[in-house]
Amino acid sequence: MDFQLSDDHRMLQDSLRGILTRHTGEALWPALVEAGMPAALLTEDEGGFDGSGAAIALIFQELGRAGVALPLIPAMIAAAAFAQAGQHAEDGAALAFADAEPGTRHDRGVAISVQGDRLTGRKTMVAGAEGAAAILVTTADALWRLAPDAPGVTIRPYPMLDGQRGADLILEDAPATRLGAIADFGGPLARGVLAHSATALGAITAAVDLTLDYLKQRRQFGQPLIAFQALAHRMADLAVEVEQARSAVTNLSGHLDADPALRDRHVQACKVTVGRVARLVAEDAVQLHGGIGMTEEYALGGMIRRLLAAETAMGDADWHLERFARGEPAFA
């Protein structure tokens, strides 16, 4: 048993941290590409050079901690799914993933229906839909490849909670290519859950650290806030829960290649644990800060919004808990 990063992964982490310190805004993406970042999320078969659970976990933890809003996760899922179906995307092509639907927490096939090889209905919160070369679309039980410029496709973009651009995807008898049953793509989808969870874990640690700093610096009634036992004990409880979230991410990253039934239990456990902790941290971080934590100009706000977004991405804690309790697969 070994929980240490490999030398390669430690180098990747160092390089990523360096980039995130030095670059922001427009300059960030080219720097990440140059350091091989998107390619590190994919296996050699998929056109990358790593794609392991450990790599995905460490990359998205760093990005989540830094609050980077780039549609890397949908691109990774789509690239992996396309590759599995033998439909490799072009190198560097922007890809999107349309999964959530209006009118349901996270059931699939509620707002979208299939006739032959044509899709009709709506998908929502499609990150990176604008400018994507291809979109991976879920329906009730299948995965599809959709060209954004195909007839019957309308994209309505808007900003999302996590700072990315999202869109509603409106399909009217739009032609698409069926890649296979959802149940056969548990691998790429599990990596998506891992990436969302690691992103959340990064935001969790950032929010907890910021809160701790605040409690140490801010004084009330003549003492730093951390000297108030009720607040100190809440920080202690948060620290305990952060370790739970970290272990849940570790478990999933270590079981990406396990037997699908075991992998899926870790997918579900990860969403349940990280989702629960994300919400707890979002609530407590604001509460422990007081009013300042609710203001747009303070750094906490973005973290809170990212935590809320991560809580529901690819199904919220309760949605996965129910499937875990019923012994159902994570993706079907």
Added chain:
Amino acid sequence: MDFQLSDDHRMLQDSLRGILTRHTGEALWPALVEAGMPAALLTEDEGGFDGSGAAIALIFQELGRAGVALPLIPAMIAAAAFAQAGQHAEDGAALAFADAEPGTRHDRGVAISVQGDRLTGRKTMVAGAEGAAAILVTTADALWRLAPDAPGVTIRPYPMLDGQRGADLILEDAPATRLGAIADFGGPLARGVLAHSATALGAITAAVDLTLDYLKQRRQFGQPLIAFQALAHRMADLAVEVEQARSAVTNLSGHLDADPALRDRHVQACKVTVGRVARLVAEDAVQLHGGIGMTEEYALGGMIRRLLAAETAMGDADWHLERFARGEPAFA
């Protein structure tokens, strides 16, 4: 809207408090009878003189607070059910109520079955079964009157958590008299739930008060424990929850005679709220006391055991929550 006790009920309360201060052990029961206590639990039609929700709530709150272990609740339920069925019990006769069954949380008809007018199977936790003149028995959907000395009836007594004597009731083709469908006896059964909940509320307030006293008197690290903010805030949270439990009991006592659907929602809400608070108080009271709270010779122990017993009597919080959520009646 008026939450005050009536003058009669205030007198009843004063008299009860006086008796509980002056009498203990063997002397308590005759004193309670002399003050009209069991009769106050029944309506005039049932052979008593009150039987209102307010009377039941106040009496059992006082008894619960004082930790009195007498099988008054089963006697009250049975007397009311017998009266409703036109089968009045003799004045002063000891009556028991056999409801819980082994092998289930609180479903009825799991361990007991009916053939014609004969019952076969087991009931458990039957308080006051020894020496009862008659026993009210539930099956899957009916209420029955059983003579303890009827053929096929075996009583196996043992002490219960709340200090009363209970028994397993083992029936082998035992003859009994069917009183009617459970669904038609929601009134007597709702009064039973109110009595159990008020008993629990009495134990809850006693345990919280004892804990508060302890925190005020006990010193550690040079200060009384109540000066430690984390403990003080937990006491505050308990105080908030005690008010919730009190209101749930108030709601049920004020809706005993309401439309059955509304009454049943308050039955369920009362069990859910009081059950939740009872468990919280049981856990926190021990924790805030530390080791002393776990010892048999300290007063808290009996309260904790009564709280545990009250939590499950006539169905626990989750059992009732599920029925509330499904919009099902409390008794059917």
Added chain:
Amino acid sequence: MDMRFTPDELAFRDEVRAFLKAELDPALARKVRLHHELTKAEMEGWHAKLQAKGWLAGNWPTEFGGAGWTPIQRHIFEEESARAHAPRIVPFGIAMLGPVLQKFGSKDQQDHWLPRILNGDDWWCQGYSEPGAGSDLAGLRCAALRDGDHYVVTGQKTWTTLGQHANMIFCLVRTSTEGKKQEGISFLLIDMDSPGVTVRPIVLLDGTAEVNEVWFDEVRVPVANLVGEENQGWTYAKYLLTHERTNIAGVGFATAALDNLQRVARAQVHRGQPLSQDPLFAAQLAEVEIELMAMSTTNLRMLSLAAQGQAPGIESSMLKIKGTQIRQRLDVLTRRAYGGQASALPTLGNEGPDDAEEALSATATWLNNRKLSIYGGSNEIQRSIIAGALAKG
């Protein structure tokens, strides 16, 4: 004991319902339901309708132009208004300053300011909190120095709700630095059009700008605007905090939020059925409904005590804690019911996803309602108040 409303109370409830049905514009109610920001004109319009009916100041005695309602009547009005999604009465003049002036103001102050609150001539806001003070309200530093017939006020206030609409602000200011910090505080009425007053909105997480920072730079305030005695402001502030809180539990708001959540849960689909029939979600809904059933009665029990003239003690702190827990829990469940749709930024303007306005308002409400457990004395402060009373009692 009798848990029923009296015939008079029932008649009053019917009258409130009829009034709301007749006078509340559905488009306005919709904005309230979706937690959209109201314009100043919309709020003033609603106040005017209430004042025309004589209901704007339900909590004021009739001698001051109020309705002189009992606590139960106020509760009925507040609950019915919330369930109908009527705009909330802006509290600063009616609920806060009014009672203070009635109790501690001079005859001149009462005669001048109270009618102007009712007829809408003044829009008041509250200058209590200061940056860096947080829950330590008495640590305030905004200074008022006497200079002849004026105080000269210099300092900063923050979290001033709706201050951008106000022409008047009631402030706690420091008039003395001697003795305990509570002892040098005065209660001052300041014209916001005075030279030296600056207002800057604070944008919150949900994109709204309902709170403000207010700066005072040597602002001259007539001594006639001092309420009560100099250095006694802390007493008036405490009076305000403990006596004007009948609606602190927010039962009406919680009930409206529960109604809304139940509607959403019936509409959302889960495993081909309404989400409301999912056993887990239904149980979570039931839990919060049951909590609300109990708190609603706790609230009525407290009101009933108040109606008998018993002063509220720690009850308002207990209601604040439980009330915010319930409302914030409802916010969590509502967001959860919407699933992915609640992940759009709630400040969208026109570019949002079709039909997603309600889902977005769920997220906006979650974000905005975090304030409930922070402002007006955070829940931690409320716990300390309760524990302090328990430790003494």
Added chain:
Amino acid sequence: MDMRFTPDELAFRDEVRAFLKAELDPALARKVRLHHELTKAEMEGWHAKLQAKGWLAGNWPTEFGGAGWTPIQRHIFEEESARAHAPRIVPFGIAMLGPVLQKFGSKDQQDHWLPRILNGDDWWCQGYSEPGAGSDLAGLRCAALRDGDHYVVTGQKTWTTLGQHANMIFCLVRTSTEGKKQEGISFLLIDMDSPGVTVRPIVLLDGTAEVNEVWFDEVRVPVANLVGEENQGWTYAKYLLTHERTNIAGVGFATAALDNLQRVARAQVHRGQPLSQDPLFAAQLAEVEIELMAMSTTNLRMLSLAAQGQAPGIESSMLKIKGTQIRQRLDVLTRRAYGGQASALPTLGNEGPDDAEEALSATATWLNNRKLSIYGGSNEIQRSIIAGALAKG
């Protein structure tokens, strides 16, 4: 990163399983599973079997007769033992005193006492807590006054687990009242057969008497029984508390309790189906199982750090809190699964309801396991330790 056990570790696990299968009497395992009190002979018998295999002191270096296991091996042994319902190794000699003597004891002390722990000649208990001190361990008052070659000990200890079986007790005693209260404490080994020692059992809520009060009335203890230096006992006590906690999370016990709960839930009936299929109960079960999956890995991560020689810091406090939360939650759910049957008094002897032994043990376990969050530093103390480290870090 690799979450798999190494081939060596897997082989060790198989060996442990084989040993447990061969050596653990099913009747004894049943008593352990039902949380019945074991006799002294039963505990000693299990120790003897382990010692015969060389496994009694897995945590001791081989030079002292221990097995010299890695932290991962110890974890495997503890988890497998718990899941098989083997008796727990009584910790006072093996896990607590042994490491202190190995680190701070004299050669004579090591040579004399360590073999006697392994071969069962001595049964040790712990004299730390005192009445009235609670979590303020350093406030202890039990006094040891030097008189020639002896200390004369007078005072009282409490919560002495299994002290009724012990012939030896290691105590923290006060040898000086100067300086900080931590500075005048010494670590003393006392023969319980000495004149002046009295032991009285404390009956707990579940009817067991596993803890005791111990009085010392001018008990004479040879100075040779002082461990390390006079007035340095606090250092040794802290060493003991922070270094001997590999099993503090209780993953094995929690896993065994979860196994048991799942079995019960499959057997109990709800709406004509197994309770395990009730959506609400299944969800609660799933929640605690998921918590345990995460904590189990937290535990392994910490062990992995320890295996690399990194000293445990606040990790043991975090594991204590989460571990007790999970175990106490399992106790709640197990009682709940039994419903009414769990309302009999768990100290029944022969007169209990037929077949109810398991339900009774659920209640007994609930009552007994309240201690988990109290002893060894209450969860509140653990939170203060964590928060203290966070505040400094």
